[in-house]
Amino acid sequence: MSAKRGKLAITEDVSVKEAYQKHQMLKQEVDNWHQERCSHWQATLVLAKKPPYLPIMDLPEDAIVELWQRLNSAAKVEITDSTLFEMWEQLKQGKNDMDPSMATRLQMAVSGVAKLASQIVYEKGVPEQKYNPRTSDNPMKNTTECPVCGEVSTLAVLAKPEGKRMMHCVTCGFEWPVQRTGCLFCGSEDSKRLIYLDNEAFPGIQIAVCEVCGQYFKEIDERKLPVKDYVWEDLRTLPLNYAAELWLEEQIKRNNQIN
Ligand SMILES: [Zn+2]
Ligand SMILES: [Zn+2]
Structure with a gap:
């Protein structure tokens, strides 16, 4: 070569160990949510005919807020659903003034919901040449x-x-x-x-x-x-x-x- x-x-x-524990705790919540809610939410997803099959901005916001709220409870943060909907809306408009840990939980919630779409694409098996x-x-x-x-x-x-x-x-x-x-x-x-x-x-x-x-x-x-x-x-x-x-x-x- x-x-x-x-x-x-x-x-x-950085305090890697502490960050890891936090990450693991939230990831466990995401995994639990998947097990319980995967089939319910997957049935609601509509994938586009060609890539990107389901852009982040088109993910169902009810699902995002549901998972986000679970992560907030796990982190012992009290906040109403309507505030979360508002924050998500703000973010979509390019405004982001969330504190970093709230943003991390949102990121994990978005990922958790996006994963539902990638599972569908895996299961359907899309031909390789379609991948950009x-x-x-x-x-x-x-x-x-x-x-x-x-x-x-x-x-x-x-x-x-x-x-x-x-x-x-x-x-x-x-x-x-x-x-x-x-x-x-x-x-x-x-x-x-x-x-x-x-x-x-x-x-x-x-x-x-x-x-x-x-x-x-x-x-x-x-x-x-x-x-x-x-x-x-x-x-x-x-x-x-x-x-x-x-x-x-x-x-x-x-x-x-x-x-
Ligand atoms: Zn992706
Ligand atoms: Zn280059």
């Missing part, structure tokens, strides 16, 4: 956009057994096949300009930074690091994202000095 490699400096030390392929008509079509919920994913997975590259959506949990090499954002196949960065604190995970388009994505090698909970894995490894952003900034500064 001719790909360039480098090391990321990790400085951040780059075609000659549309060479720049974004392969990082989730075909189910329409959110942009920055998490790629090299799946077992032979390392097939899949994109993983941390919002709805859907996975779809993508090009095996090169940049997933701009499609550049220039391996010299895709730099893989890692840190020994996070084995099995790399950040691929593309010098062509200046974007980066995370790549988890499932053959080295089996993952049960991708949302947590993505959160836990946020220090890698911060480090990659710093690295990118430094590159830009250096390039400016050279020119």
Whole structure:
């Protein structure tokens, strides 16, 4: 392989254990809700004919508020349903002044509901070529956009057994096949300009930074690091994202000095 490699400096030390416990507690609530309410809500979902099959903004808000409220109760936060509907409405209009823990619970509620749609798409089995392929008509079509919920994913997975590259959506949990090499954002196949960065604190995970388009994505090698909970894995490894952003900034500064 001719790909360039480098090391990321990790400085951040957040209270990972505490964050994990909170995440686990909320995730358990989401799982319970799924078991109880999955068939009820799935029967109400209407999927589009082509991707994105069910964008976040079109999810049934009753389902979001129902799950959001469960998460609020689990976190011992009292708030009325009507306030939550209002907050969701505000957010849809691009206004967001929620406190971070309320926003985290909403994020988990939205994910929980979006997952209902991705399960339906999995069960129906949509042909692979529908997953946003780059075609000659549309060479720049974004392969990082989730075909189910329409959110942009920055998490790629090299799946077992032979390392097939899949994109993983941390919002709805859907996975779809993508090009095996090169940049997933701009499609550049220039391996010299895709730099893989890692840190020994996070084995099995790399950040691929593309010098062509200046974007980066995370790549988890499932053959080295089996993952049960991708949302947590993505959160836990946020220090890698911060480090990659710093690295990118430094590159830009250096390039400016050279020119
Ligand atoms: Zn998705
Ligand atoms: Zn790129």
